[in-house]
Amino acid sequence: GDSVTQMEGPVTLSEEAFLTINCTYTATGYPSLFWYVQYPGEGLQLLLKATKADDKGSNKGFEATYRKETTSFHLEKGSVQVSDSAVYFCALKRNNAGNMLTFGGGTRLMVKP
Amino acid sequence: DGGITQSPKYLFRKEGQNVTLSCEQNLNHDAMYWYRQDPGQGLRLIYYSQIVNDFQKGDIAEGYSVSREKKESFPLTVTSAQKNPTAFYLCASSHRVQDEQFFGPGTRLTVL
Numbered sequence: 310g311d312s313v314t315q316m317e318g319p320v321t322l323s324e325e326a327f328l329t330i331n332c333t334y335t336a337t338g339y340p341s342l343f344w345y346v347q348y349p350g351e352g353l354q355l356l357l358k359a360t361k362a363d364d365k366g367s368n369k370g371f372e373a374t375y376r377k378e379t380t381s382f383h384l385e386k387g388s389v390q391v392s393d394s395a396v397y398f399c400a401l402k403r404n405n406a407g408n409m410l411t412f413g414g415g416t417r418l419m420v421k422p
Numbered sequence: 423d424g425g426i427t428q429s430p431k432y433l434f435r436k437e438g439q440n441v442t443l444s445c446e447q448n449l450n451h452d453a454m455y456w457y458r459q460d461p462g463q464g465l466r467l468i469y470y471s472q473i474v475n476d477f478q479k480g481d482i483a484e485g486y487s488v489s490r491e492k493k494e495s496f497p498l499t500v501t502s503a504q505k506n507p508t509a510f511y512l513c514a515s516s517h518r519v520q521d522e523q524f525f526g527p528g529t530r531l532t533v534l
Contacts, residue, residue, distance in 0.1 A: 313464070345525075350528075351528070352428075352512055352525035352526050352528050353465075353512065353514075353525040358522075398464060400464075409470075409480075410523065411464075412464030412465045413464050414462060415464055
């Protein structure tokens with residue numbers, strides 16, 4: 310079945326550091342890929358997405374590129390802020406299987422001033 | 423303001439009691455979903471509904487029940503048959519099943 314694997318956290322960085330959160334997936338066909346962010350005590354918000362190979366999703370300084378050859382969708386940001394502290398979830402959705410999202414386990418990011 | 427509301431934010435219940443979690447949306451979305459989130463784990467789908475008066479089991483439906491009598495409402499009942507009910511429950515909705523999902527703020531249920 311489909312699965313998403315994320316690097317375990319927590320990831321602790323100083324402000325303005327470079328961020329990478331790894332995400333790899335297993336799925337048949339060509340799924341759409343997503344990054345969601347969950348701030349403390351809140352629900353999930355869609356951060357960015359990519360629907361086909363080599364697409365780059367970007368939002369709020371975050372980027373992720375759909376790499377079919379390595380089945381990866383790593384999240385990056387050049388300079389993190391304290392306000393980026395949250396839990397980040399990688400997810401996939403097979404385009405021919407309705408709208409059922411498969412989530413990774415989440416990676417907690419802590420940014421210190 | 424359009425959005426998804428879940429109430430209450432925190433809920434406590436004694437073991438053996440059924441409890442119903444509320445989810446309401448005013449986005450005019452056809453599809454609604456319930457997820458469970460456990461510490462250090464991703465979200466797992468409990469139930470989903472594509473349209474009023476219709477719902478389907480997700481990956482972990484055992485011990486849960488839902489209803490979809492109105493388009494804007496999709497309540498989830500956690501029954502006494504659910505062996506580990508303590509968790510964070512998230513409701514979501516989308517215009518149609520194939521569209522982007524929007525999430526509510528969640529309800530943290532603690533069974534004592």
